[in-house]
Amino acid sequence: MNARQAEFHAGHRFMKPTIYMLAQKAGVSIATVSRAFNGHPRISGETKRRIFETAEAMAYSPSPTARNLANRTTETLAIVLPHITDPFFTELIRGAESVSKSRAYHLLIYTCEDMDEQNLFLQLLTTRIDGVVVAARSSTGQYVKRLARQNIPFVMLGGAIPGLHHNKVRPDNQSGAYQMTRHLIVDHHYGEIAFICGPEAQIHSGERLTGYLQALRDHGMAVRDGWVVAGEFTESSGFAGAKALLGLPRPPRAIFAGNDRMAIGAISAAAECGYAIPKDIAIVGFDDVPSSRYLRPALTTVNVNCFGQGAAAVEQLLDTLENPERPYVDLIMPAPVVLRNSCGCLERET
Amino acid sequence: MNARQAEFHAGHRFMKPTIYMLAQKAGVSIATVSRAFNGHPRISGETKRRIFETAEAMAYSPSPTARNLANRTTETLAIVLPHITDPFFTELIRGAESVSKSRAYHLLIYTCEDMDEQNLFLQLLTTRIDGVVVAARSSTGQYVKRLARQNIPFVMLGGAIPGLHHNKVRPDNQSGAYQMTRHLIVDHHYGEIAFICGPEAQIHSGERLTGYLQALRDHGMAVRDGWVVAGEFTESSGFAGAKALLGLPRPPRAIFAGNDRMAIGAISAAAECGYAIPKDIAIVGFDDVPSSRYLRPALTTVNVNCFGQGAAAVEQLLDTLENPERPYVDLIMPAPVVLRNSCGCLERET
DNA sequence: TCTTTTTGCGTAAGCGCTTACGCATAAGAT
């Protein structure tokens, strides 16, 4: 079989060299070739040298697919995100990529953007992955259950699936929003604080809103009608939201945007309406995306350590991959307030 | 063998169901199962139904790896980028993803960020891909040659490898920069125009610089010493570059940043130095990333259709994958100037 | 009714690797 295969292959024109062809040329068996490429100890230096030499000469490199099949592993992870437009998610990816690379795993990125979630998860099943990191949306649960059923390890970012035990990492959204609101109330004595909320489909939105409301309540402040407006976590929705707020008969003294992108839009809107920030109106965000310090004024926001979340998620995933018996962990990342200028604090850091 | 394998598998606890197990339970041969899952015409509706039913019941889904091996294709593409922090690249990815999804391909994203290029390309060889899109940097050539040697189809984004025939798509950087400079000179009569250049390693940088210089020359304007400063295509380097420029004994009347991120940094710097934009100084960018219209003032820039580039690149790749004899194409994307406010033009679009 | 064609399915040989076994030969121990 060995010889026949080698001959057969040699007969073809552009066929990629296989382990059979290499073995034949190097005058060894395919087992030896395999051992050379896998760093097996019981192989002589001389043989190894010869194999690598011939491999180089014929531009051989082992077929990853065949390897995957024989090894029953792909060394590949996937990360599922709503989209990659938001710096929040790109930072997440950077974190995830950083640790998957350091542990020699490949990372596939999937976005729901131009595909409904259901199809995405179906496609996920047709690819070779060892595990998945899923950035939760409220609708994600049902699909993730499919993964669970197929016994594909996964970790949820920012959410939990009821009735399912699994790894998760999430920022402490509620506390972050609470502290930020508290800062505006207690440290700046702003009386009227509006909130631009993110989309319902994103789990973060609700948690941040809750923190904001809780802080108002705890400090005896009423929630005025029309002071919580809906946004989409995008610049344009932040812009629109702020315009609406500023068009109110009695505009707020501060705007708390549910994320930094909306804060950026809100700042544009306020500037366009002739408001000085933070003198006339304070605007703060949430996420602390890298560019928020390059805004003028520099954005006061809540740091959720996007990079760290991505990194932690992959770390957990790889840990349970290596040790399936390992108990699931629920990692809650602290979300500290980062004071810059847009709230009225005066530090200057660039 | 069939029966033995099935029994063997059944004996294990958590082993994923294989085609053998499914075939046994459904009372057919593995060939029939395979045919059912591949939409083969010569199979009865009844049998197919039964197979899918049992598959559903035992949560079977065919192993992608085994399929890949048998089919000698992976339906997976890779895209190699310097990083994903820049919206330019995320748009590129969006474009690439959009067409690869529509043609039922998977897309792997690779960044050089925390890994030197050489390792990245080595890792690329250990994954299962049918082709690669490479966003060129000046150092990329040598590595891409390796791909060529392994007969892996690829297309270059923004650059060409000398001595190698291949597909490429690139923006018309030089013409875009030329037109933008011309706009500042001819339409606004700005006499002193500085340029913040991108890093040498990125091919775009040089081309844009060339266009800028050419326009100055064509309009009889001298290039003043110190008016071309080096940047890194990041906000912070744009900030620093602008600061340097504004600290000059005779600061420029306009700053042309080599990309939008640097323009954002430059705007911050100018604002911080008390300059009004565009009244005191005009600042323009390059790329037209989505958020540039949410800057205040809205950024005048050059549109390079990042999304379109990514899409076109994948399209070309898939085309040569489907038809290897197809001649290589060199697609040059137009790079029109987009007039907004930061140059002094007054349109208001949001 | 007797071909001929079509339909539905099974058998077995791959796809290109890994690895358990096992067998010489070389090295070490006694």
Add this chain to the structure above:
DNA sequence: ATCTTATGCGTAAGCGCTTACGCAAAAAGA
């Protein structure tokens, strides 16, 4: 010099699929 043990390598059986080939039964044609 003899008996272990270690070393280097080959044989062959998988990994979980696809598919060419072939055969029986059903459908169509005569």
